[in-house]
Amino acid sequence: MERSTTRTGAGGGRPVATDPPSAAGLARDLSAFTAADREKQRGVRQMKIIATSALVVAAVVYALATWAERSGAGAWAGYVAAAAEAGMVGALADWFAVTALFKHPMGLPIPHTAIIRTKKDQLGENLGEFVGDNFLAEDVVRQRLRAVGISRRLGTWLAEPEHADRVTAELATAVRGALTVLRDSDVQAVVGEAITRRADAQEVAPGLGNVLEKVVADGGHRKVVDLICVKAHDWLVEHRGSVLDAVSGGAPGWTPRFVDQKVGDRVYRELLRFVTEIRDMPEHPARGAIDTFLADFARELREDRQTREKVERLKSEILARGEVQDVIASAWSSIRAMLLAAAEDEQSELRLRVRASLISLGSRLASDERMQHKVDDWLEGAATHVVTTYRGEITSLITETVAGWDADQTSRKIEANIGRDLQFIRINGTVVGALAGLAIHTFTHALGG
Incomplete structure (x- = not known):
């Protein structure tokens, strides 16, 4: 952004604002x-x-x-x-x-x-046309780039470990600079909006159904059932009084207390026995019922319209909660801290992997002719696109600069x-x-x- 400069007035008085130099002024400075x-x-x-x-x-x-x-x-x-x-x-x-x-x-x-x-201005125009016709022509640029062999030279250069170290260090510096310039609030807002928008646009029920079906088919849920049974058994053992209180609290007021206690004790023992059998018997019918329930639920997630609509409503409600948005936004802070630490540590896994990837890429570019042709074609296409698109601006820079002299x-x-x-x-x-x-x-x- 341009800004005015100041100079001190005669006699050391108040600074006097001056306008930024014009294009013509800069051109005169060049001459x-x-x-x-x-x-x-x-x-x-x-x-x-x-x-x-x-x-x-x-x-x-x-x-x-x-x-x-x-x-x-x-x-x-x-x-x-x-x-x-x-x-x-x-x-x-x-x-x-x-x-x-x-x-x-x-x-x-x-x-x-x-x-x-x-004839200064005319000479500038002729010089611009000469440069455009003889140096910025598409075929000239392609021939020159093809003769240079940029990809092979770049590959040979990158294959040297010290050069890969240098590029890795420069990339790390660029990452640190970018992370320092970016404001966390802006990035968090963008990340949160992107995740929320993507989640809203994507229906999750069919995907969840496919995952659940595969988990049930592979028996991956059984360890979760085992863990729940163990935790339920331990909880019942430690909280017998809570179960008895819950049964007694639900009994009619006219029943005698000793009856409530006997009923509660019987309910507790049956519940404990049931949970213990499920925990200890891999072939317990309840486990089969759980398998059937999960398989049916996976099918409904994929095929039942009402179930899918319920899941979508639940998803929207969860995403709308402030706690979830805070978690999404805080993900950037974790990623930023991780990237900064990795960029500053020369022995970090990230930098070591980048270095190894650069050396590998350099070796392939130096020896793989097919890859060289592919990279050279891409570079030629990019260069010719820039030349053909901005040739007028480049030549006008010459003519306008000379005209300003x-x-x-x-x-x-x-x-x-x-x-x-x-x-x-x-x-x-x-x-x-x-x-x-x-x-x-x-x-x-x-x-x-």
């Missing part, structure tokens, strides 16, 4: 001169002196050779004068060409001069970076012009002779 640019500019000046000195030398030689020729020094003077004259012409022509790139020669507004300054600064900056090489054109023009002039003069005299 501003740096210390490296100034150093390169000094090199350009030195080369300009050398190139200009070559022109001056050619002019001096021309003057001396012309004087010598008119003084009767001989034919050689004409050859030297012709070479020097052509060298001056070549030097001046190349000086004009080089200078016309950056400024008006001698300050004269000659058409098609100061090209970089006047200051024309004079841009011209000076480009000249500082390539001007030294351009001065060699002037020097070469002087030398080539001299050789061409000498050759033409020689050829002319040869024809005339």
Whole structure:
């Protein structure tokens, strides 16, 4: 998010708010001169002196050779004068060409001069189109990625234990950072809503019926029945008085007390005997009745509409309870604490498994050509999608950035970076012009002779 900066007013007074830099301002900053640019500019000046000195030398030689020729020094003077004259012409022509790139020669507004300054925006557009057509084309991106072989290189790199350790450490740091940034209340709300919404949308009765049917078929419920019988027997042994009180409390008021006690004692002994028999007899009829009941209940959960509706209502009531929502929300706290502890401990099971998985993945990528092709195809598809989708934005970044540059600064900056090489054109023009002039003069005299 952008925010305004402040500066201190004149005299150390109250801070004055300033607006954030605009895009054009940032672009001008990019075209501003740096210390490296100034150093390169000094090199350009030195080369300009050398190139200009070559022109001056050619002019001096021309003057001396012309004087010598008119003084009767001989034919050689004409050859030297012709070479020097052509060298001056070549030097001046190349000086004009080089200078016309950056400024008006001698300050004269000659058409098609100061090209970089006047055609800056057009050059930016052409550069953007050039990059888009030649670097961001789909076939170019695919060929380049295929030639690089990213998956094989990545696999070879990941297969090294020290590299896997580094990636694991970076992932752990990213996990810690993400968990630190996330607010527990937000995550808890999202987790609670997701679980509740998923539970509401999914009918649970058929699934419960299938699970219960499998448990009954495998006899998995019998240990639960055994445990209940043992606990029921122990409870009856320890709470005989509670059973007698319950029987006596339900008896009519007109019955004698000793009768109530005898009835209660008989009920207690029969109940204790019944529970003991179920506990000790695996083939007790009550156990078979339990099996039949659970099997029938599993079938009703899958097939009976009324039973399924009751289960759904019960599910909704349970999910709506605040205690259940608190449990769901608190699950994130447990998961967060577990992830933080695992991320910070280098010997945690999580980090060791991640490290082993990375090494295994690297080994497969380095050796499995089929997997390499699959990963390369995915990377190529992702890269070409980005290129074809955002090519306009990428090229517009170039054109808009160049358009925001200051024309004079841009011209000076480009000249500082390539001007030294351009001065060699002037020097070469002087030398080539001299050789061409000498050759033409020689050829002319040869024809005339």
